[in-house]
Amino acid sequence: MxxxxxxxxxxxxxxxxxxxxxxxxxxxxxxxxxxxxxxxxxxxxxxxxxxxxxxxxxxxxxxxxxxxxxxxxAGEQGVFAPWSWWPLVCGLGAALAFTAMAVGWWIMVPAAIVGVIGLVGWVFEFSRGQHAH
The missing domain is CATH 1.10.287 (Helix Hairpins)
Incomplete structure (x- = not known):
């Protein structure tokens, strides 16, 4: 390093x-x-x-x-989320937040909602479903 x-x-x-x-x-x-x-x-x-x-x-x-x-x-390099869509949802929330700064602050409310949903989904991705641990 x-x-x-x-x-x-x-x-x-x-x-x-x-x-x-x-x-x-x-x-x-x-x-x-x-x-x-x-x-x-x-x-x-x-x-x-x-x-x-x-x-x-x-x-x-x-x-x-x-x-x-x-x-x-050689060997395992880390744990990665396969087929995860949650980073895309988080990116959409961030894009909406940056749009809110340029266009109007009222867009920040849906941006925060989408961002929180994406973040919660990404954090708890391995807690349920096909890849649950």
Missing amino acids: RIEANLFNIPVAFFLVAGTVYGYFTDWSEWVGFLAIYLTGAMFLMVGVYFKMLEKRHGQRAEDREDAEISED
Whole structure:
């Protein structure tokens, strides 16, 4: 995970410098610009810190080592929801929410209803039906 962490941590310095330069050239009077650049750097930093935490928790992976064998990563890689339609419902709720911000706030009510239904369905997907555990 070290490579992934550095891939996200290195741009943090760029966005810090770019935000400072932008603020300097606008005499710190245009708040949206330099704050947006700083917040972009903060988003990169959050992902980089998360990858560093994963590296500490799980140690080195086979793909991080030069002497690793392909067979070390064989086997089950995780649990994935087969044939799940719930991410599509959650995406529809998110699309409606973004539409509400652009068109009218009244659309946020159906967006929240669709989003909650999609989220509850996705969370409890393995609790009943064909793939119940």
